[in-house]
Amino acid sequence: MPLNKSGLEQSIKNAFKSMRDGDTDEEKGLDALCSKLADAVDTYVKTAQINYTAGLSAPNGPVTGVFNGTLS
Template identity: 45%
Template sequence: MPLVKATIKAGIKSAFTEVMNQKEGREDALDKLADKIAATVVAAIKSAQITYTAGLVAPAMGGPVTGTFQCTIS
């Protein structure tokens, strides 16, 4: 699944809206907001797709892989 800015924006906006509407204290509100933003960012990072294109070479007789990892991230 590709990273979508609109999805991240919607998650952060939802977090702010929820906190603005609550009646709890300031620290509780900030903790809840920070937790929801962190969850949105983690979900976005986990949805990133890395597609290997070229660049790595494995020796025929074994040993470490060499080269430069070439990829696209979406």
């Protein structure tokens, strides 16, 4: 599954909306916002998919070579 940019954008938007709706002090609100943004980025990055194309070999020994592929 490729990276979901629109999902990340929605998560960030929701994090900022929750700040607007909160009644906490500034420091607690900032901590909550940072936590939600970090969760959004973490989720986004974990959806990355690596497509291996070539470059590695292991004929009866350790894997050697240069990994060739793309990140989607």
